[in-house]
Amino acid sequence: MKLLTLNFLTCAIKTCKSSPLSFPLHPREVELEILETDYNAVFLRNILPRLEWEALRVLAGELGLPSLPESSPDVSSLSTSSEEDDSETPTQVAQDLHRLLLETCIKEGKLVCGCCGHEYAVKEGVANFLLPGHLV
Amino acid sequence: MTDSEPRGEGYEAQHVHSVYEEIASHFSSTRYKPWPIVERFLKELPDGSIGADVGCGNGKYLAVNKKVFIVGSDRSTNLIKIAKEHQPHAAVVADNLSLPHPFGCFDFAISIAVIHHLSTPERRVEAVQAVLNLLRPPSGGNKNSGRVLIYVWALEQKDSRRGWDEGHEQDVMVPWVLKSGERTKKEKGQKTQRDGVVNSPPEETVAPAPKEDKTFLRYYHLYRKEELEHDIDEAGGTVLESGYEKDNWWAIASPRQQT
Numbered sequence: 452m453k454l455l456t457l458n459f460l461t462c463a464i465k466t467c468k469s470s471p472l473s474f475p476l477h478p479r480e481v482e483l484e485i486l487e488t489d490y491n492a493v494f495l496r497n498i499l500p501r502l503e504w505e506a507l508r509v510l511a512g513e514l515g516l517p518s519l520p521e522s523s524p525d526v527s528s529l530s531t532s533s534e535e536d537d538s539e540t541p542t543q544v545a546q547d548l549h550r551l552l553l554e555t556c557i558k559e560g561k562l563v564c565g566c567c568g569h570e571y572a573v574k575e576g577v578a579n580f581l582l583p584g585h586l587v
Numbered sequence: 588m589t590d591s592e593p594r595g596e597g598y599e600a601q602h603v604h605s606v607y608e609e610i611a612s613h614f615s616s617t618r619y620k621p622w623p624i625v626e627r628f629l630k631e632l633p634d635g636s637i638g639a640d641v642g643c644g645n646g647k648y649l650a651v652n653k654k655v656f657i658v659g660s661d662r663s664t665n666l667i668k669i670a671k672e673h674q675p676h677a678a679v680v681a682d683n684l685s686l687p688h689p690f691g692c693f694d695f696a697i698s699i700a701v702i703h704h705l706s707t708p709e710r711r712v713e714a715v716q717a718v719l720n721l722l723r724p725p726s727g728g729n730k731n732s733g734r735v736l737i738y739v740w741a742l743e744q745k746d747s748r749r750g751w752d753e754g755h756e757q758d759v760m761v762p763w764v765l766k767s768g769e770r771t772k773k774e775k776g777q778k779t780q781r782d783g784v785v786n787s788p789p790e791e792t793v794a795p796a797p798k799e800d801k802t803f804l805r806y807y808h809l810y811r812k813e814e815l816e817h818d819i820d821e822a823g824g825t826v827l828e829s830g831y832e833k834d835n836w837w838a839i840a841s842p843r844q845q846t
């Protein structure tokens with residue numbers, strides 16, 4: 452599961468959702484893998500301003516990945532455009548974000564709710580949010 | 588329907604979820620052509636929109652628009668394993684009634700052929716509500732709020748091969764026949780078409796199945812005219828547009844302004 456997904460995931464238990472503690476979920480005993488995918492400049496440019504940056508920063512920190520700046524980089528820092536041939540070259544910032552959001556994936560491990568402590572398993576890259584009967 | 592089992596979660600576990608898990612691979616090979624209304628809804632989204640496909644199955648609709656980001660979800664792990672391969676999107680295993688997304692975090696959502704699998708009126712309304720809760724709430728009029736497209740199977744389909752129509756039983760068991768050997772077959776090149784119809788809801792074989800074939804029965808609640816709009820209203824939504832397409836009722840809705 453790509454890390455970008457975690458920006459849109461919280462605990463599946465309704466009563467947790469109104470608590471700020473339930474977002475983001477916390478990775479535990481996680482095995483990461485890199486699954487390469489095509490660089491998509493437009494997608495990255497669109498998604499960047501929509502991110503809960505702080506949640507991403509927390510996630511990167513907990514995963515022991517290189518730390519992110521305190522605030523989201525500006526969209527203009529993603530490319531250096533050349534007026535001559537209308538081409539765009541992704542900057543290092545853009546390449547790093549692409550790697551972090553779209554290529555860095557949780558292969559195995561757990562995602563833990565900071566509110567209720569419930570653990571959601573990730574197996575073979577699939578996160579499972581089905582709740583046991585007593586928690587529904 | 589003549590069964591006496593109480594409807595609800597356990598009923599759906601047996602008559603919906605376990606069936607899809609079993610038939611996932613074969614079901615998936617018959618599901619590749621998007622329905623036109625759904626395709627239009629997804630293609631008209633502004634680039635960079637973020638949304639959910641609740642009950643995404645094999646992720647057929649994740650392939651329609653690569654300029655938006657969709658987090659798909661489904662109860663079936665086997666279907667999610669197929670769905671998660673659709674870049675740039677994502678897919679997780681989750682229940683429609685306990686979705687793992689923050690309230691109001693999406694611009695749009697789709698619920699295609701899902702709500703009709705919930706087996707009581709209350710659970711269907713709750714399922715619609717759960718999807719509406721994912722959408723950005725309205726601020727200063729309805730214009731700015733998120734929108735969901737919901738698609739359910741219609742009772743009124745007298746011209747379909749099944750021939751259901753107004754006045755018929757709305758809670759039905761629909762067979763899915765898994766031909767012997769099909770379950771283990773690899774999907775490559777196996778675009779099985781039951782009877783040439785692929786962009787309509789699941790079809791069973793007409794011919795009597797050989798002994799070793801396995802028939803799965805799935806529960807459906809067939810929606811009658813205006814029932815979907817009613818459920819959306821109950822769930823706190825405003826219907827913006829609705830209609831009928833190929834044996835299905837559909838509606839586009841937004842969460843209502845909280846008063």
Ligand SMILES: [Zn+2]
Pocket residue numbers: 462463464467473564565566567568569
């Ligand atoms: Zn929780």
